[in-house]
Structure formats: C-alpha cells, structure tokens
Amino acid sequence: MTQAWVLGQRALREAWRTPEALLPTLFIPLFFLVVNVGQAARIFPSKSTSFLHGQGYGAFQLPSSLLLAASFGSAALFLVEEIEGGYFDKLRATPIPRTAIVLGRLISEGVKGVFMASALVVLGLIFGIRIASGPLGFVLLVGLAALWAVVFSGFMQAIALKTRSAAATNSAGLIFFPLLFLTPNFVPRNLLTRPMEIAATVNPVTYVMEALRSLILEDLVWSKILYGFGVATALGVVMLALNVRLIRHYD
Amino acid sequence: MAKVQSSGATAAVQAEGLVKHYATKKEVIEAVRGVDLRVETGEVFGFLGPNGAGKSTTVRMLTTLLSITSGSAFVAGVDVARDPDEARRRMGVALQEAGLDARQTGRELLVLQGRLFDMSPSDASARADELLALVELEEAADRRIKGYSGGMKRRLDLASALVHEPDVLFLDEPTTGLDPASRLTVWDELRRINTRGTTIFLTTQYLEEADQLCDRIAIIDGGLIVREGTPAQLKAELRERRGLATDPTLDDVFLDATGRTRVAGDVQEVSR
Numbered sequence: 001m002t003q004a005w006v007l008g009q010r011a012l013r014e015a016w017r018t019p020e021a022l023l024p025t026l027f028i029p030l031f032f033l034v035v036n037v038g039q040a041a042r043i044f045p046s047k048s049t050s051f052l053h054g055q056g057y058g059a060f061q062l063p064s065s066l067l068l069a070a071s072f073g074s075a076a077l078f079l080v081e082e083i084e085g086g087y088f089d090k091l092r093a094t095p096i097p098r099t100a101i102v103l104g105r106l107i108s109e110g111v112k113g114v115f116m117a118s119a120l121v122v123l124g125l126i127f128g129i130r131i132a133s134g135p136l137g138f139v140l141l142v143g144l145a146a147l148w149a150v151v152f153s154g155f156m157q158a159i160a161l162k163t164r165s166a167a168a169t170n171s172a173g174l175i176f177f178p179l180l181f182l183t184p185n186f187v188p189r190n191l192l193t194r195p196m197e198i199a200a201t202v203n204p205v206t207y208v209m210e211a212l213r214s215l216i217l218e219d220l221v222w223s224k225i226l227y228g229f230g231v232a233t234a235l236g237v238v239m240l241a242l243n244v245r246l247i248r249h250y251d
Numbered sequence: 252m253a254k255v256q257s258s259g260a261t262a263a264v265q266a267e268g269l270v271k272h273y274a275t276k277k278e279v280i281e282a283v284r285g286v287d288l289r290v291e292t293g294e295v296f297g298f299l300g301p302n303g304a305g306k307s308t309t310v311r312m313l314t315t316l317l318s319i320t321s322g323s324a325f326v327a328g329v330d331v332a333r334d335p336d337e338a339r340r341r342m343g344v345a346l347q348e349a350g351l352d353a354r355q356t357g358r359e360l361l362v363l364q365g366r367l368f369d370m371s372p373s374d375a376s377a378r379a380d381e382l383l384a385l386v387e388l389e390e391a392a393d394r395r396i397k398g399y400s401g402g403m404k405r406r407l408d409l410a411s412a413l414v415h416e417p418d419v420l421f422l423d424e425p426t427t428g429l430d431p432a433s434r435l436t437v438w439d440e441l442r443r444i445n446t447r448g449t450t451i452f453l454t455t456q457y458l459e460e461a462d463q464l465c466d467r468i469a470i471i472d473g474g475l476i477v478r479e480g481t482p483a484q485l486k487a488e489l490r491e492r493r494g495l496a497t498d499p500t501l502d503d504v505f506l507d508a509t510g511r512t513r514v515a516g517d518v519q520e521v522s523r
C-alpha cells in the first residue's frame with residue numbers, strides 16, 4: 001500500500017502541475033450550475049415547490065454539478081500518454097503489486113475529488129445553499145462525490161489500458177452524457193415522463209444523485225445514503241477488478 | 252571491462268528456445284522464433300539486428316514486460332516467468348523510448364523509483380543524489396524533465412535503471428537518436444557501470460557501438476540468431492570463409508549475416 005500511495009502522490013503532483021486540465025473540472029460544473037439555476041429557478045419557486053424542501057433551486061442542482069465535476073477522468077489521458085511514452089513500462093518493470101500501479105491514479109482522483117467537491121459545496125454555502133444534514137452530511141456529501149470520481153476514472157483508466165489510445169479514451173468519456181442526463185437532474189424521479197423515469201431507474205448515477213440531494217435538502221435519510229454509497233462502492237469494486245485484470249494481462 | 256566469470260557459475264542471462272508470437276486481428280506474427288542466449292556475469296553483451304529483427308521483443312520478454320509464448324528465460328538465476336518480481340529486483344531496464352515522466356523533476360523521478368524498490372524516503376533520496384552525480388545531472392536535478400535534452404533524458408533513464416543496484420542492466424537501443432557527443436558520454440557511462448560489476452545487455456543498430464563496447468555479440472535476423480561470438484571471432488570467421496586478405500569490419504559481418512549486400516538501395520542503414 002505504501003507504493004500505491006507513493007504513486008498517488010506522484011499523480012497528485014501531476015494534476016497540480018497541469019492546471020489547464022484541473023481548472024475546467026471546477027469551472028464547467030460551476031458554469032452549468034449558474035446557467036441551469038438562472039434558467040429554471042423561476043419555474044420552481046422555493047415557497048411553492050415541495051421537492052425543494054424550502055431551499056432554492058440551486059440546492060437541488062448542486063448534486064448534478066458535483067457529479068459533473070467528478071466525471072472528467074483526465075487522469076486516464078495521462079495514463080495513455082505514459083503508455084505511449086514508455087514510462088508505464090518502467091513502472092511495470094518494478095517489483096510492486098500490479099494493483100498498486102492502477103491504484104496510484106485512482107487514489108489521487110479520490111483526493112482531487114475531495115478538494116473539488118469541497119470547493120463546490122463551499123461556494124454553494126456562500127451563495128446560500130444549506131446542508132440540511134449538518135456537518136456529518138457535509139462529510140458524506142463530499143465523500144460520495146469523491147467516490148464517484150474514483151469510479152468514473154476507474155472506468156476511463158480501464159478503457160485507456162484496454163485501447164492504449166487517447167482518441168478511444170476520450171470517446172469513452174462521452175458516456176458521462178447519458179449517465180448524467182438520464183437522471184432526475186432537473187426534477188425528482190416521480191415527475192419525469194415515463195420513458196425517462198425508466199431510464200433513470202436503471203441508471204446507477206440516479207441513486208448517487210438522489211443520495212447527494214437528500215443530504216443537501218432533507219436530513220440524514222439513511223436509506224437513500226446507503227443506496228448511493230452502495231451503488232458507487234459496487235461499481236468501484238467492479239472497476240478496480242477490471243483494471244487489475246487488464247494490467248495483469250497487459251502485454 | 253570488468254572480470255567476466257566463465258561458464259559454470261549462474262549466467263547473468265540465460266534463455267532457451269525463446270519464442271514470441273503476436274496475435275493480431277489478421278495474422279500471427281512470429282517475432283522471435285527460438286532464441287538461445289547465455290550472457291556471463293560481468294559481460295557487456297551486444298544484441299544486434301536490423302529493424303524488426305526481434306531485438307525489442309526479446310528484451311521485453313527477458314525483462315518481464317511481455318509474456319513468453321514458449322521457452323524459458325532466467326536473469327541472474329531467476330525464472331522471469333515464474334518469479335517476475337524477484338527477477339525485477341535483479342535487473343535494471345532502460346527501454347527504447349527513454350520512458351520518463353516529463354512532469355516530474357529528475358530528482359523526483361529517481362526518488363520515486365527508489366521508493367518502488369522498497370527504499371525508505373531518506374535512502375531513496377540519498378541514492379538519487381549519488382546517481383545524479385554519476386550521470387552528471389546535478390544541476391538539472393530539480394528542473395522538470397520536459398525541458399531536458401535527448402542526451403540528458405537518456406542519462407536520467409540510465410540512472411533510474413540503476414537505482415536498486417541491479418545485477419543485470421538491459422538497454423534497448425540506448426543511443427539511438429543521440430548526437431555523437433551524447434553518444435560518447437553514454438558509452439563512458441556504460442563502461443563505468445560495467446567496471447563496477449554490472450552485466451550489460453544492450454541492443455543496438457550501430458555496429459561501431461557494438462565494436463567499441465561489447466565483449467560478445469549476437470546478431471538476430473527474422474527472429475533467429477544468425478551469429479554469435481566476440482567481434483574478433485566473427486571477423487576472423489568471415490575473413491577465413493571469404494579468403495579475405497585483411498580483417499573485414501563488423502559492418503561486413505553484419506551484412507553477411509543478415510543476407511544484405513552493399514548494392515545501392517539494398518543496404519540496411521546500419522552504422523553512423
């Protein structure tokens with residue numbers, strides 16, 4: 001595990017030294033938050049919209065932005081670069097567990113995810129969003145968003161390991177469109193049209209989004225929280241297993 | 252050159268019947284078709300061959316980076332397929348692309364490498380200092396690798412392959428793409444490393460390099476070894492066979508071995 005952490009620190013340095021890749025992951029979600037709220041806030045006044053639980057529409061939209069911030073997976077592109085450049089082979093020639101090699105960047109994505117999510121939530125607090133579930137809720141909120149960042153970059157990293165191509169990895173990243181938009185991202189699930197509701201119900205991101213939302217709008221609603229963490233953890237385990245399998249059979 | 256231990260003792264590198272098939276969508280490419288090798292401890296061994304002959308494929312199998320289709324390979328007595336991690340501790344690897352992480356500094360790269368070989372932070376940092384001095388990169392140590400010249404990158408790559416004091420150092424075309432001055436510096440480096448007792452296995456397309464550095468060479472063509480011996484032996488053999496008045500050059504040996512002739516347009520770019 002020491003080795004995974006050493007590689008994680010390296011990946012964090014890498015992220016820190018490429019602000020051009022880091023800054024969009026913060027500003028694009030903020031942009032969507034401001035635009036979406038600006039366009040729809042008058043349709044959903046907080047007084048007469050029960051699903052807002054007394055807060056503004058921005059509070060309802062914040063989870064979408066958190067998930068968007070967690071769905072860039074730019075680390076996978078660094079991995080492709082590293083495969084093409086040959087440094088990946090240097091790492092493979094060291095006697096460390098193959099798991100440590102794939103975990104390095106995932107750890108750093110998790111740490112990055114914590115900072116990104118904290119920044120977005122704190123900005124939200126400044127603009128009047130309240131975390132109804134309190135300090136513990138804040139921790140769970142940031143933790144779940146960061147966990148999703150790990151899951152998504154795990155997916156991207158698997159594609160990178162499989163295809164070793166920047167173009168293919170970039171294309172695979174586009175899956176975040178259906179994942180993020182076939183969700184109850186504008187209104188709760190029960191207000192969606194029937195086809196959308198079905199799509200959202202089978203989309204795992206829905207449960208992560210609903211967990212995040214319940215933490216902001218309601219309280220510690222454990223059923224929703226556990227659902228969100230459960231789905232994200234299960235997918236995380238699948239992605240990790242996939243990554244380890246791919247690097248073990250890497251030729 | 253360092254003292255070469257003669258046969259009997261464990262060989263630095265030993266391969267028997269090494270085969271690699273690459274399965275592509277269309278066909279199976281037989282890149283290496285049954286290679287036997289024995290490199291003694293302390294030797295500088297040159298692995299020569301034209302482009303596509305199977306040099307890199309062989310090196311990648313020996314260094315645990317590529318699965319072996321059939322045959323066996325031992326490095327410092329360790330089976331690379333059975334016990335890859337132990338084999339990795341015994342060998343240093345610097346591949347064709349000088350694979351480095353451009354966003355880190357030279358020092359960070361070396362310290363990281365040390366940490367991955369189980370060194371404590373302070374040991375890794377001390378070892379990095381030593382190696383930076385060895386390859387004369389002290390001044391550039393805290394700059395990002397992105398800004399290094401080709402020669403500096405090669406030397407850093409070399410240093411990173413030496414972090415854990417390997418018994419055997421594998422180098423795949425260590426001087427390809429370097430200017431003549433940097434090439435000489437790398438040669439000096441390699442001689443120094445060898446003098447300290449490290450066995451060196453290097454591939455090259457430059458016959459002069461092999462002639463200058465190597466105790467023994469093997470020439471591979473089309474996935475098979477076609478010549479093996481000391482440069483002097485190979486030259487003498489060709490001289491005798493052709494009934495030449497003077498010793499041929501290693502270029503001549505190479506052209507003879509790989510079935511290439513000096514006819515214009517058909518000559519492999521092999522030297523200088």
Ligand SMILES: Nc1ncnc2c1ncn2[C@@H]1O[C@H](COP(=O)(O)OP(=O)(O)O)[C@@H](O)[C@H]1O
Pocket residue numbers: 273274275280281282300301302303304305306307308309
């Ligand atoms: N990953 C690969 N997939 C398919 N064929 C490959 C692969 N790597 C190398 N080859 C083929 O194997 C042969 C030997 O290649 P290589 O070992 O790189 O030669 P060298 O290093 O001597 O130039 C060549 O024909 C090359 O095209």
Ligand SMILES: [Mg+2]
Pocket residue numbers: 306307308347423
């Ligand atoms: Mg090659």
